[in-house]
Amino acid sequence: MAQDPRALLAKADKAAASAHGGFSFFNTGRQDKLESAADLYTQAANAFRMNKLGREAGQAFEKAADIQLNKINEPDDAANTHVEAYKAYKKDDPSAAARVLEKAISHYTLKGNFRRAATHQQNLAELFELELGDIKRAIDAYELAGDWFQGDNAEALANKVYLKVADLAALEQIYPKAIERYEGVAKSSAGNNLMKWSLKDYFLKAGICHMAAGASSPVSDKIAAKRALESYTEMDMTFPSTREYQLLQSIIEAVDQGDDEAFSDTVFQFDQLSKLDKWKTTMLLRVKETIINEDDLA
Known part of the structure; x- marks a missing residue:
């Protein structure tokens, strides 16, 4: 009893x-x-x-x-x-x-027990994100957890948390931080055969962030996206053969030409073969809005 x-x-x-x-x-x-x-x-x-x-x-x-x-x-x-x-x-x-x-x-x-501290810091970040809805504090907490995991040589755990930072930062329109984290995780994963298959997704997300940032400075961010695409190819020579590369290249061209119909068609075709998740759908809609906004200003 x-x-x-x-x-x-x-x-x-x-x-x-x-x-x-x-x-x-x-x-x-x-x-x-x-x-x-x-x-x-x-x-x-x-x-x-x-x-x-x-x-x-x-x-x-x-x-x-x-x-x-x-x-x-x-x-x-x-x-x-x-x-x-x-x-x-x-x-x-x-x-x-x-x-x-x-x-x-x-x-x-x-x-000095940073591994345990990092685990609980991650729990704290999840609390901020999911229970309190304080996304900015969640980003900071996830980032600190990642730094502690990294300092304790737990690279896989650090990368997992850094990807969370990137996803949330992008949704909050903190694009430089998101790009930095996606590209950082890609670099640390490039030499790991078990993680290398994920590179195309990190590159795609970083590239979309480059394009979404174009809402504030479209010309410079289209140039940055093209340069990023080149650097991703240098990091992984197999990337140009992927659907993710083709999608990035096509949406960069569509944005360059101000063609929102071509953009929509490209995204639709990709979605038929590789279902877009909520994050990618949200971010790609933002990129499309940069085309529409440019048309309105023309």
Whole structure:
């Protein structure tokens, strides 16, 4: 039978209060009482979780972490408890989840455990993106996670996060960052036989970003896109034989000629053979808008 979380919480509060009662000379069991209180708060938190009361669980975990960190000098345990608080808060109170997870991340970085810190930094980024809808903070958090993974020689994990940075940055119209990350991942993957098959997709996305950036400076960005296409060919000599290369080349020509019908036909033909995902569809529509806008200005 599951224990009553509120009864456990009251018991924990009582144990914590008793540790601070009386004169310190006579209060010889203070450490034991505090450890017992932290354990009871943890038990209460887990009981709240069993009852699907995430916010109450998170608050109980925080009380346990406060004792572990500030009363009995167990910072490692406190960091782990803050992670559990994050898990409890995640759905019911994502802002609180972010706050406690940042405390755990700070501890892991101070300890030099950057692999673990990077994993939780990635979790924090996902929280910003999916639960809080704060895309700019999510981009920054993903980027920092990638830097930490890279610093710990976890290149594959770093690249995965950097691609997330690129996707979000592009959607936010932060095109230079998106291009930098797509091309950076492509360069680091070029010599890896297992990753080399993905190069065409990275090149396509970077090229589309070059073209989408043309909304603000169409001439310079068309030139940049052509130069980028040349550099991608130098990086991977098989790229010109791919449908992705043909799509990029065709849409660059369509934009050059201001031909939105040719652009649409090219994209349609590509989609028949390689289904376009939501990101590519969104970005290609932006590129098409640069043609329409130029026509309106003509």
